Amino acid sequence: MNTSKPVNMNYLSTTWSIARYSLLENYKNRFFGLFIIFAGVLIYASLLAGVMAVDEEARVLADLGLALMELISLAYALLAAADAITREIRTKTIYLVFSRPVPRPAYLAGKAAGLYAASALMLGVMALIHLSLLYSRGFAAPPFYAKAVFFIWCKLLIITSAGLFISLFATSTVSAVAIMGILWTLGHFTSEAQFLISRSSGASGLALKAVAYAIPDLQLFNARDLAASAAAPPAAGFLAVYLLLWLTVPYLFSLLLFRKKEF
Amino acid sequence: MKTTSYLVLPLAAALAMAGPWAFLTYPPPFPPADRIREVGQSAVEDSLALALGLRRLAADLWYIRLLQYYGTPEVERPPDETGRHELEAGFGGGRYREFLPMARHLLALDPYFTSAGLYAAGSLAFNMSRPDEALSLLNEALIYRPKEWKYVKLLAAIGYSKAHDPSKVSELLMSLIMEPDCPVMIRQQAAFLNKKAGNYRVAYRIYKTILKTTKDPFYIDNARKEMAKLEKLNADLN
Numbered sequence: 001m002n003t004s005k006p007v008n009m010n011y012l013s014t015t016w017s018i019a020r021y022s023l024l025e026n027y028k029n030r031f032f033g034l035f036i037i038f039a040g041v042l043i044y045a046s047l048l049a050g051v052m053a054v055d056e057e058a059r060v061l062a063d064l065g066l067a068l069m070e071l072i073s074l075a076y077a078l079l080a081a082a083d084a085i086t087r088e089i090r091t092k093t094i095y096l097v098f099s100r101p102v103p104r105p106a107y108l109a110g111k112a113a114g115l116y117a118a119s120a121l122m123l124g125v126m127a128l129i130h131l132s133l134l135y136s137r138g139f140a141a142p143p144f145y146a147k148a149v150f151f152i153w154c155k156l157l158i159i160t161s162a163g164l165f166i167s168l169f170a171t172s173t174v175s176a177v178a179i180m181g182i183l184w185t186l187g188h189f190t191s192e193a194q195f196l197i198s199r200s201s202g203a204s205g206l207a208l209k210a211v212a213y214a215i216p217d218l219q220l221f222n223a224r225d226l227a228a229s230a231a232a233p234p235a236a237g238f239l240a241v242y243l244l245l246w247l248t249v250p251y252l253f254s255l256l257l258f259r260k261k262e263f
Numbered sequence: 264m265k266t267t268s269y270l271v272l273p274l275a276a277a278l279a280m281a282g283p284w285a286f287l288t289y290p291p292p293f294p295p296a297d298r299i300r301e302v303g304q305s306a307v308e309d310s311l312a313l314a315l316g317l318r319r320l321a322a323d324l325w326y327i328r329l330l331q332y333y334g335t336p337e338v339e340r341p342p343d344e345t346g347r348h349e350l351e352a353g354f355g356g357g358r359y360r361e362f363l364p365m366a367r368h369l370l371a372l373d374p375y376f377t378s379a380g381l382y383a384a385g386s387l388a389f390n391m392s393r394p395d396e397a398l399s400l401l402n403e404a405l406i407y408r409p410k411e412w413k414y415v416k417l418l419a420a421i422g423y424s425k426a427h428d429p430s431k432v433s434e435l436l437m438s439l440i441m442e443p444d445c446p447v448m449i450r451q452q453a454a455f456l457n458k459k460a461g462n463y464r465v466a467y468r469i470y471k472t473i474l475k476t477t478k479d480p481f482y483i484d485n486a487r488k489e490m491a492k493l494e495k496l497n498a499d500l501n
Contacts, residue, residue: 052327054479055447056378060323067320105267188316191291213282220285222316225373226292234289242285245278252271259267 014106015113022114026080027121036122039072040129050137058139065130066145066224070152073122074184077156080118081163082176084111089261104258112164112251119156123149144223151223154239158216158246159184165250168257186211187218216246293318294407298371302364312372322373329365329379333386363387363396367403374407381417381439382446388421389452397421413439417449429456440469447477454489467493 026032046064053060085108088094097107127149131141142148163180170176186193193212200208219225220234220242299309312321336357366383369376380401388397401418408414420435433456440450454469470486470493477483 049324049327052330053323054330055477056323056326057478060327063320063323067315067317071315185314188314190286191293192296192313194286194291195295195297209283213279213286215282217282217285219291219316220289225316225319234285238285238288242281245274245281249271249274249278252267252274255267256271 010101011103011106014102015110018102018107018110019113019117022084022111023117023121026114026118029080031079032076032118032122035072035076036125036129039068039126042068042072043126043130043133047133047137057137058134058142061134061137061139062142062145063224065133066148066152069123069126069130069149070155070224073119073126073152073156074159076122077115077119077160078163078177078180078184079173080115081160082167082170082173082180084115084167085164085258086167086173086176105255108164108251108254108258112161112247115160115164116157119160120153123153123156148223151221154221154243155184155187155218157243158187158218158221161247161250162216165254165257168254168261183215184218186215188222190217190219217242294371294374300364300368300371302361302368305368309372318372319376322369322376322379325365325369325372326376326379329362329369329383332365333359333362357391359391362391363393363400366400370400370404370407374404377404377408377411377413378444378446380404380408381413381444382448384414384417384421385446385449385452388417388424390448394421394425413442413445430460433457433460433462437465440472443476447473447479447482450476451482451485454486458489458493463493463496 043065046061046068049064050057050061085094088097098104131145134141159180162183163176166179166183167173167176170179190212193208197205197208197212220239226233296313301309309321312318362383366379366387369379369383374380384397384401384404387400388394398418398421401414401421405411405414405418416435416439420432420439423429423431423435433453436449436453436456439445440453450469450473454466454473457463457469458466467490470490473482473486474490
C-alpha cells in the first residue's frame, strides 16, 4: 500500500495550519499594530524632510518612506523570529503541539511561513500608507517602487530564516536579535568587504573572504539604493536561487538542531 | 533525520559557492568607503548609512544640508525697491568653503544622484565663479556615470563660460533645461544668459518653465518679476 501521498498531504496541511496560526498570532500581537501605527506616523512625518528638499521632494519622500518601511519591518521581523519558537518552548505550549501527530519539519516550516506572511502583511500595509502620502502630495510612485518593496521582503525572508536558526542556539532573545542585527549590517557591507579584500593578503585576506562569503549578500536585494544604478543588475534567476538557498539551508540546519531537542 | 543530513551538505556547499559567485559576478555599484571623506562630524552617520544599506537616503539628507548651507547668505545684500532680494546679479555668491566637500560627500554616497551633481556643479561654476572646482566635481561624478550626457553638456558649458562665450554656454544649457531632473538653478542661468543676449522670447519661455517646475519660492518670485519686466520690454513673447 502506498502511503506517501497521504503523509505528504498531512505534512502540507499541518504546515498550512501552523503557518495560518502563526500569522494570526503575529497579527493579533499588539506590537504588530503598534509597529504599523509608528511606521504610519513616521512616514507622514517625513513630509517635513520632503518639503526641505524643495524640488527633490518626490525623491526624498520615496526614499525616506522605503527606508522607514524596511527598518520598522526589520525590527519586528527580528523580534518575531527570535521569539517565535523559544517563546513556545518557554511557555511549554510546544508540548501541546507535539502531543499531536505534528511532524517537526512541518512545525518549523509552518512557523517560518507564518513569519514570512506577517512580514509581507506589515510591508503591504506600510506601502499603502506610504503610497497614500505620495499621492496626496501629487507624486506617482517611482518606477522601481514595487521591486524595492518586494526586495525588502526578500531581505526580510533571509534574515527571518537565519533568525529562526540562530534563536535555537542563542542563549536569549536579546542575543539572538543582536546576532541577527549584526548579520543584517554585515550583509550590507559588500562594497566595503570587497574593498577590504582587495587591500588585504595572506591569512587575514583568506579569513576576510571566508567571512564575507558566508554572510548573506543583502546588497544584491537592495533595490532601494540601486534604483538608478548604472551597474548591470543581478540576474533574476541567480537572485531566486540565492534566496531559495538562504531559505532552505538555515531551515535544514534549524531542523537538525530542533530534532535534538526533547519535547 | 538522514534525509535532512543528506540534503543539508550539498545545499550548504551550493550556498558557500553562491557567496563568491555573487562577489565576483556583480561588482559593487557604489564607490568604496575610502572615497567618502568626512565632512563636519559625519563618520558615525556615514557608517550607519553604509551598514544599513541607506546610501541613497543619506545622500538625500546631505542634499538637504547642502541646500540649507547654500541658502544661508554669507553676504547680506540690500533688498530691491519691492523689498525682495535681487536674484540675478551676484545671486548665490560668496565663499561657501564647505560647499565642494559637501557636494563631493553627497556624490560619494550616491553617485547616481544626477540632479544634485548638476546643481552643485552649476552653483560652483555660475554662482560662485569657481569653475575649476565645478569641473573637478563633474569629472569625479563622471567616473561612476560615464554615459551621463547631462554632466558632459554642463562640463562643456562651464568650459565655454571660462572662455567667456556666453552664447555657447546658453546653447549648451538649453539642451539641459527641458530635462525633468534639471535643477532650477541651471534653468535660471539659461534664462539669464538668454535675456542678456537679447533672446527675450526664449528667456520668457524658460521663466515660464521655472514657474511650472519649481517649488522654490525665491525662483518663483524672481521668474514672475522677470516675466513682468520682459512683458514691458517686448509685447510679443508667447
